[in-house]
Amino acid sequence: MPAIDPDDYTVEELTDELETIDDADDLQAIFEAEQAGQDRTTAREAIQDRLEEIGAADGEHGDTEAGEAAATDGGDADDESEPEGEDAEEDDDLSRPTRDKKHVRALEDGEYADMWVFCETQGGELLDVSTEMLGKARELMDGFEEDYGDDEDVVAFLMGDDCEGLAEECIAYGADVAVYHDDERLERFLHKPYTEIAAHMARGKGTVESTDWRDYDEPRYILFPATNNGRDLSAKVQAELDSGLASDCSDLFIEAEEVSNPVKTGEPGVKKTFEKVLHMKRPDFSGFEYSTILCLDNPGREFHPQGCSVIPGSFEPMERDPDREGLVVEHDMNLDDDWFRVEITDHDRLEAGIDLTGHDVIVCLGRGIADDPTEGMELGLELVDAFDDAALGITRGIVTSSYQFEGHVESYSNEERQIGETGQVVAPDVYIAAGVSGAVQHKVGMDESDTIVAINTDPDARIRDFSDYFIEGDLFEVLPRLTEAVESDGLGLEPEAVADGGDE
Numbered sequence: 008m009p010a011i012d013p014d015d016y017t018v019e020e021l022t023d024e025l026e027t028i029d030d031a032d033d034l035q036a037i038f039e040a041e042q043a044g045q046d047r048t049t050a051r052e053a054i055q056d057r058l059e060e061i062g063a064a065d066g067e068h069g070d071t072e073a074g075e076a077a078a079t080d081g082g083d084a085d086d087e088s089e090p091e092g093e094d095a096e097e098d099d100d101l102s103r104p105t106r107d108k109k110h111v112r113a114l115e116d117g118e119y120a121d122m123w124v125f126c127e128t129q130g131g132e133l134l135d136v137s138t139e140m141l142g143k144a145r146e147l148m149d150g151f152e153e154d155y156g157d158d159e160d161v162v163a164f165l166m167g168d169d170c171e172g173l174a175e176e177c178i179a180y181g182a183d184v185a186v187y188h189d190d191e192r193l194e195r196f197l198h199k200p201y202t203e204i205a206a207h208m209a210r211g212k213g214t215v216e217s218t219d220w221r222d223y224d225e226p227r228y229i230l231f232p233a234t235n236n237g238r239d240l241s242a243k244v245q246a247e248l249d250s251g252l253a254s255d256c257s258d259l260f261i262e263a264e265e266v267s268n269p270v271k272t273g274e275p276g277v278k279k280t281f282e283k284v285l286h287m288k289r290p291d292f293s294g295f296e297y298s299t300i301l302c303l304d305n306p307g308r309e310f311h312p313q314g315c316s317v318i319p320g321s322f323e324p325m326e327r328d329p330d331r332e333g334l335v336v337e338h339d340m341n342l343d344d345d346w347f348r349v350e351i352t353d354h355d356r357l358e359a360g361i362d363l364t365g366h367d368v369i370v371c372l373g374r375g376i377a378d379d380p381t382e383g384m385e386l387g388l389e390l391v392d393a394f395d396d397a398a399l400g401i402t403r404g405i406v407t408s409s410y411q412f413e414g415h416v417e418s419y420s421n422e423e424r425q426i427g428e429t430g431q432v433v434a435p436d437v438y439i440a441a442g443v444s445g446a447v448q449h450k451v452g453m454d455e456s457d458t459i460v461a462i463n464t465d466p467d468a469r470i471r472d473f474s475d476y477f478i479e480g481d482l483f484e485v486l487p488r489l490t491e492a493v494e495s496d497g498l499g500l501e502p503e504a505v506a507d508g509g510d511e
């Protein structure tokens with residue numbers, strides 16, 4: 008009889024249990040029992056790893072079946088080209104880093120529910136992104152109820168100085184519950200106390216006024232804003248809760264997902280369906296490809312809370328309803344003085360800089376000016392001057408380029424004119440984008456414009472998908488003709504009036 012019956016354990020549990028067994032014969036017996044039973048590749052490997060750890064696999068027990076199997080199998084018995092010796096060991100380590108991860112602690116039979124939304128505030132107001140996330144969370148959890156029949160809540164959580172009124176605002180914008188922590192020292196974001204409080208709230212620990220509304224261990228989902236503070240907080244809180252994070256997401260949906268990756272299912276060739284998975288879509292490769300991130304971990308547990316940060320402007324807030332009913336809960340917790348070692352003794356508001364909002368027209372230049380950056384900028388500025396009320400904007404592509412601008416145009420190339428997710432958000436009557444590809448991070452800063460005109464040499468440029476007028480052409484030729492047209496009789500916005508080959 009083996010010391011333990013491996014069939015009674017998941018691979019993860021078995022791996023832990025093996026740590027207590029130091030006898031090579033016992034381990035060999037467990038190995039044989041596994042072979043005779045479920046014969047899981049991952050379980051056999053775990054036993055072999057343990058044999059190696061106690062120094063038995065290559066030594067006196069080097070001839071054991073377990074030793075042989077691991078020496079030839081390496082997780083894929085059919086692969087005859089497995090590297091040997093030292094290389095084999097290195098390769099094997101690299102091939103399964105996630106499965107061997109030891110630092111994640113699953114909650115024993117953890118219960119998870121609700122969608123939590125961190126509602127960031129500034130100057131005594133909710134940031135727009137906070138209400139946008141509440142709107143999306145409302146939509147997702149209404150859908151959740153329809154799909155699964157479970158009535159789970161949208162829970163807003165926030166902290167600050169005198170923020171009870173803002174917690175009530177969160178209810179008006181779609182939350183069922185708003186948990187807030189008031190302390191005058193929390194007026195501004197400080198990452199240590201904000202992290203401690205957020206994790207404390209999420210775990211439902213401490214002297215929360217009333218816990219009647221929750222009977223679970225941790226939130227099922229958490230959304231944070233992808234702002235400077237939100238990005239900082241999201242990573243810290245998710246790490247505190249032993250979970251993962253998808254950053255800078257711009258779309259979310261909840262669905263079941265069938266997964267065949269053996270790292271997640273525990274067995275090669277086995278499919279497993281994970282339920283209620285938050286699918287978190289984020290732009291990658293400079294915004295030209297979307298990845299969908301899932302927070303799934305090894306067999307036996309899933310990462311919880313499934314969390315992400317959300318790009319401002321990605322979602323619509325719901326219409327404010329001051330009559331909406333919900334529960335506002337004050338959170339209480341001892342805040343360690345040590346968490347406030349950073350003291351803000353004075354603060355100042357930066358000079359407003361360039362404000363691109365409120366103009367009738369924005370002319371935005373992108374990396375299409377690369378052939379002659381100075382000339383490109385000058386052509387853009389001439390078009391700006393032709394309008395009564397226009398301003399020049401640029402893409403981040405220009406801000407981060409190493410173009411050498413000559414003369415006064417240099418001053419138009421810095422970040423304060425950047426339009427997009429990490430720049431300004433504008434919505435003029437007319438937005439003229441010249442040499443701009445239309446990455447999603449740019450799009451979120453301008454797609455509310457009434458009329459979008461794009462000038463691009465590439466007829467398949469992404470910006471074409473959300474432009475009202477697309478002029479296929481070289482901006483060095485098109486911009487002067489546009490300027491001429493505007494100066495003579497205004498902008499008719501008929502593409503054929505300004506360039507050949509234009510179409511809608």
Ligand SMILES: Cc1cc2nc3c(=O)[nH]c(=O)nc-3n(C[C@H](O)[C@H](O)[C@H](O)COP(=O)(O)OP(=O)(O)OC[C@H]3O[C@@H](n4cnc5c(N)ncnc54)[C@H](O)[C@@H]3O)c2cc1C
Pocket residue numbers: 255293294372373374375376377378401402403404405425426427428429430441442443444445446447448449452462463464465468480481482483
């Ligand atoms: C976290 C994050 C935040 C970001 N925030 C922002 C942001 O706020 N704002 C932003 O803009 N970007 C942002 N970006 C960068 C963004 O992903 C793109 O890389 C950037 O917008 C591309 O700039 P572009 O369109 O000028 O350059 P490119 O993508 O290089 O496009 C240049 C375009 O010009 C066209 N072209 C070339 N020559 C000509 C010519 N002679 N005439 C006409 N057309 C021509 C090309 O066909 C191409 O479509 C961010 C990225 C990340 C990861």
